[in-house]
Amino acid sequence: MPKKTDVPFRITRAAIALFSRQGYHGTSTRDIARLADVSEVTLYRYFEHKEDIFWAALDCCFDALKPRLTSLQANRGSLTPHAFLRKALNVLVDTATFSPELIRLIAIALLEMRGKAEDVCRGHISPFLALMSTYFQDNIEAGNMRNLNASISALAISLTVLGQPELSRLFDGCELSKMDRSDVVNAYSEFWIGALLPSEQERSQADPSAGIANLMPVEHLR
Secondary structure (H helix, E strand, C coil), X not given: CCCHHHHHHHHHHHHXXXXXXXXXXXXXXXXXXXXXXXXXXXXXXXXXXHHHHHHHHHHHHHHCCHHHHHHHHHXXXXXXXXXXXXXXXXHHHHHHHHCHHHHHHHHHHHHHHCCHHHHHHHHHHHHXXXXXXXXXXXXXXXXXXXXXXXXXXXXXXXXXXXXXXXXXXXXXXXXXXXXXXXXXXXXXXHHHHHHHCCCHHXXXXXXXXXXXXXXXXXXXXX
């Protein structure tokens, strides 16, 4: 028999695996109990409804990201745009690569759950998007980044990176589908740094006295 304290964790991990693969409506509490190696009676001692199990599964996936987001938030003031972008991209690429269940559960929540889904997902995702957007806006105002919409930039980066593993496989000839994690981070870093940061020539035209300390090549950060 599993230890009492292990049971909720085992149920949650089983729910993550099943919901992410079969969807909410395609997964029964019997399926979850069987994979967790507990009875349905035991399952309902810890979770009153099937929906409660789903939200616990989604929360568990998001919890794994919190330490890295907290670190990014705490250190953002000391990071150059190059370094900030690379760290943010590392978080996103790692999520897409190592936590595909999270991406699927978010999609399932929005497509199948509705109602509470938007509030739950907003509560977890909004802090990261707000962090990126605020950092971009601060650096736009300081002249370190191009004058682009900060919110759209944060959304565009997040959506393209999180959707990359699945979409790249549908794109014939897409090199991203063949790259390892490190190469993907480097590719996205080079692209978004080129898109968001002014070139040395642009900086010089805007402010002839401006230095180029924040314009180190991407490879210096590898």
